[in-house]
Amino acid sequence: MKSLPTHRKDEMVRYRRTFHQNPELKYEEKETARFAKEHLESLGFQVEDGIAETGLVALFDSGIPGKTILVRADMDALPIHEENSHTYKSRNEGKMHACGHDGHTSILLALSSDLKIDFKSFVPKGKVLLCFQPAEEGGSGADRMIESGILDRYHVDAVFALHVWNHIPLGKVGVVNGTMMASVDEFKITIQGTSGHGAMPQHTVDPIVVGSHLVAALQTLVSRNVDPLEPCVVTVGSFHSGNAFNVIPESAVLHGTVRTYSKSVYEMIPERMRQLTSQVGAGFGAKITLDYKRIDKPTINDPVMADVVRKAAKTVLGDHCLTEENTRTMGGEDFSAFLMQRPGCYFFIGSRNEEKGFVHPHHSSFFDFDEDALPIGLSVMKEVVKTYLQEF
Numbered sequence: 001m002k003s004l005p006t007h008r009k010d011e012m013v014r015y016r017r018t019f020h021q022n023p024e025l026k027y028e029e030k031e032t033a034r035f036a037k038e039h040l041e042s043l044g045f046q047v048e049d050g051i052a053e054t055g056l057v058a059l060f061d062s063g064i065p066g067k068t069i070l071v072r073a074d075m076d077a078l079p080i081h082e083e084n085s086h087t088y089k090s091r092n093e094g095k096m097h098a099c100g101h102d103g104h105t106s107i108l109l110a111l112s113s114d115l116k117i118d119f120k121s122f123v124p125k126g127k128v129l130l131c132f133q134p135a136e137e138g139g140s141g142a143d144r145m146i147e148s149g150i151l152d153r154y155h156v157d158a159v160f161a162l163h164v165w166n167h168i169p170l171g172k173v174g175v176v177n178g179t180m181m182a183s184v185d186e187f188k189i190t191i192q193g194t195s196g197h198g199a200m201p202q203h204t205v206d207p208i209v210v211g212s213h214l215v216a217a218l219q220t221l222v223s224r225n226v227d228p229l230e231p232c233v234v235t236v237g238s239f240h241s242g243n244a245f246n247v248i249p250e251s252a253v254l255h256g257t258v259r260t261y262s263k264s265v266y267e268m269i270p271e272r273m274r275q276l277t278s279q280v281g282a283g284f285g286a287k288i289t290l291d292y293k294r295i296d297k298p299t300i301n302d303p304v305m306a307d308v309v310r311k312a313a314k315t316v317l318g319d320h321c322l323t324e325e326n327t328r329t330m331g332g333e334d335f336s337a338f339l340m341q342r343p344g345c346y347f348f349i350g351s352r353n354e355e356k357g358f359v360h361p362h363h364s365s366f367f368d369f370d371e372d373a374l375p376i377g378l379s380v381m382k383e384v385v386k387t388y389l390q391e392f
Contacts, residue, residue, distance in 0.1 A: 002316070002317055002318040004170075004171055004317075004372060004375070004376060005316065005375040005376055005378070005379040006375050007375050007378060007379055008110040008113070008114070008374075008375060008378060009371070009372070009374060009375045011110055011113070012103075012106040012107060012109075012110050012371075012374040012375065012378065013106075013371050013374065015035075015102075015105070015106035015109055015110075016102045016103050016105075016106040016371065016374065017088035017102075018035070019032055019035075019075075019097060019101075019102035019105060019106065020088050020089075020090065020097045020102045021088050021089070021090060021091050022090075022091060022092060023077030023078075023090050023092050023095040023096055023097045023102070024075075024076065024077055024092075024095070025076060025077055025078070025079060025095060025137075026076045026134060026135035026136075026137055026138065026139035026141065027052075027053045027054055027076075027134055027135050027139055027141075028054070028076075029054040029075045029076055029134045029135075030054055032054075032075045032105065033049065033054045033055070033056055033075065033132065033134075036056060036075075036105065036108075036109060036132050037049055037056055039109050039112065039113075040056075040058045040109075040112055040130070043112060043113060043115075043116040044116060045058040045059075045060070045112065045116075045130075046058065046059070048150075051144075051145055051148045051150065052133070052134055052135070052141055052144035052145045052147075052148060053134060053135075053144075054075070054134040054135075055075075055131075055132060055133050055134045055141065055144075055145050055148075056132045057129055057130060057131050057132070057150055057154070058112065058129075058130045059127055059128070059129050059130075059154055060112075060115045060116075060119065060123070060127060060128040060129075060130070061127045062119060062123045062124070062125055062126055062127065064124070064125035064126070065125065065126070066124075066125030066126025066127070066389055067126045067127075067157040067158065067388070067389060067392050068126060068127040068128070068129060068154060068155050068156050068157050068158075069126065069127070069128055069129070069156075069157065069158050069159075069160065069385055069388050069389060070128075070129040070131050070150075070151070070154075070156045070158070070159045070160070070338070070342070070344075071108060071111065071128060071129070071130060071131065071160055071161070071381060071385065072108075072131040072132075072133055072142075072159065072160070072161040072335060072338065073101070073104040073105045073107065073108035073131070073132055073133065073161070074101045074104055074105075074133050074134075074136035074137075074141070074161075074334075074335075075101055075104075075105050075132055075133065075134055076101060076134055076135055076136055076137050076139070076141070077090075077095050077096055077097045077098070077099075077101065077102075077137075078095070078096055078097070078098045078099060078137055078363060079094060079095060080094070080095070080096040080098045080363065080365050081093070081094055081096065081365055082096040082098070082365060083365040083366050084365075084366055084368055086368065096365065096367075098362065098363050098364060098365065098367040099137070099362045099363060099367070100163065100164040100165075100166075100351065100362065100367075100369055101136065103164045103351075103369065103371075103373065103374055103377070104161075104162065104163065104164070104377075105132065106374060107162070107374060107377045107378050107381065108130055108132065110374075110378050111130070111378060111381060111382065111385075112130055114378075114382060115128060115130075122382045122383065122385055122386040123385060123386065123389060124386065124389055124390050125389055126389045127154075128385055129150070129154050129156055131145065131150070133145055135334075136333070136334050136335075138184075138295060139334075140295065140296075140334060140337075141334060142334040142335055142336070142337040142338055143334065143337045146337055146338065146341060151338075151341055151342060156342055157342065157343075157392070158305060158342055158343050158344050158388055158392070159335075159338040159339065159341075159342045159343075159344035160305070160309070160344050160345055160346075160347075160381070160384055160385075160388075161335045161338070161344075161346050161347075162346075162347055162348070162349050162377050162380070162381060163333070163346070163347075163348050163349070164348075164349050164351040164369050164373050164377065165326075165327075165348035165349060165350060165351055165352075165362075166351050166352045166358060166359065166360065166361060166362060166367070166369055167326040167329075167348075167352065167361070168323060168325070168326055168327065168348055168349075168350035168351070168352060169350045169352050169353070170350050170351060170352060170353045170370050170372055170373055170376075171317060171321060171350055171376070172321055172322070172323045172350035173309070173313040173317065173321050173322055173323070173347060173348065173349060173350065173380060174322075174323050174324065174325075174326070174327035174347060174348035174350065175301070175306050175309045175310055175313070175322065175324075175327070175345065175347040175348070176301060176306065176324050176327055176328060177301060177303040177306050178300055178301060178303070179261040179262065179298050179299065179300050179301075179328070180299045180300070180301055180327065180328055180329075180333075180346055181296075181298070181299035181328075181329055181330075181331055181332055181333045181336070181346070182231065182233070182259035182260055182261055182298055182299075182329070182330040182331065182332055183258070183259060183260045183261075183266050183294075183295075183296055183297050183298045183332065183336075184257065184259065184295040184296040184332030185257060185258040185259075185260075185269070185270070185292065185293065185294055185295060186255075186256075186257055186292075186293045186295055187254075187255070187256055187257070187258065187273065187290065187291065187292045187293070188253065188254070188255050188290075188291040189211075189214065189253065189254040189255075189277055189288060189289070189290055189291075190251060190252075190253050190288070190289045190291075191207040191210050191211050191214070191241075191251060191252040191253070191254075191281070191286050191287075191288050192207070192250070192251050192286060192287040192288070192289070193205035193206055193207035193210060193248070193249070193250060193251060193252070193286045194250070195247065195248055195249055195250040196247075196248050197246065197247065197248070198245070198246040198247055198248055199246065201248060204248040205284060205285045205286050206248045206284075207241055207248075207249060207250070207251050207252035207286060208241050208242065208248070208249065208252055209284070210252070210280065210281065210284045210286045210288075211239055211241065211252040211254055213280055213284070214254060214276075214277065214280050214288075215236050215239065215254065217276055217280055218234050218236065218256075218273070218276065219234060220276075221234050221258075221269060221272055221273060221276065222234055225268070225272055226265055226268075227265075230260075230261060230262055230264075230265050231259075231260070231261040231330065232258075232259065232260050232261070232265055232269070233257075233258070233259040233330050234256065234257075234258050234269075235256050235257050235258075235259075236254050236255070236256040237255055237256050237257065238253075238254070238255040238256070239252065239253075239254050239255075240252065240253050240255075241253070258273075259330040259331075259332065260298065261298055262298070263298070266297070266298060270292045273290060273292065274290055274292070277290050295332065295334075296332040296333060296334045296336050296337075297336040297337060297340055298336060299332075299333045299335060299336040299339060299346050300336070300339055300340075301339065301344070301345045301346060301347075302339070302343035302344060302345060304343065305343050305344050305345040305388075306345045306347075308345065308384060308387050308388050308391070309345045309347045309380075309384055310322055311387050312380055312381075312383035312384040312386070312387045313347075313380050313383075315383050315387075316376070316379045316380050316383050317376070317380070323350075327348055331362075333346060345384075349373050349376055349377040349380065350373065350376075351369035351370050351373035352369075352370070353370040353372070356370055358370045
């Protein structure tokens, strides 16, 4: 493997630690957006802000006709109490950059600097749209930015985004063809029974019994309705009912998530769940209400665009940098919305370093990543821009 890039590392570390100390939750990223806007404007960019509340974009034009490539970074943090002890620990109680979005924003800011200072080295023609997106963590920020019309307004041809990834070693790049991350759906099942004394169950409709049967029955959506070769997960994460030991309660609530990979399963599951819950309810004489929400679509890479990333990564890091191990995941990502609208690729930049202790998973209260991943991410993304604009 080639030596690891160090370009603009100090600058990105400074940005990243500033963001890390001052995390903001979805649609609250006002200071992060202000920081990004001031940086872009200092470089001479015209900034369109207030998109999806706190999002912003800036367009770089090489002056030579060509395609337009969108590069996106997410800005939001998570409602997690940070338990690290480093000097740049979160100052906002109960909020933490526990997924690396502070790094993504820093990389895109550094890319904006290179666009203004040295664009001829990696932008042969065309345009680059810098997209700073809010609310990736469950807020559908990508959908809202798309709904604002940026893809059409800026005539975007292809879309790319990266994510630092603590499941892949530093110096590796994870990229796959097709589905890389799962859809994220949320369901809430409310069971309306008939309450009564626990010693006289014959006069009741017990929602706890109904819910228990539903928990088991929901697993048949995967085991008996989905092709065993198709990834799918149905998880009931909470089951709430009653508060007394000798009373059969009036109602119960199940709350959970569904994760799917393929379009066919993604489309099938909600209706099958409606049928199943209705039939179980009818069988026990209970009334069941299903509230089913779509949060993120499956993240599906275009194979041609994935090859652009592979070529770029090998140019920067050498022939052995690519990996698919620990790359596909049932986690979700709202960049999937961009990939449903334009060809593109979402890829991982390895940020795990066991020698330095950067091993904790994303969304952990101890999460941190090796900041040597920042210049790697910047260098690979610059090469992605160059490769795409040269070849298309």
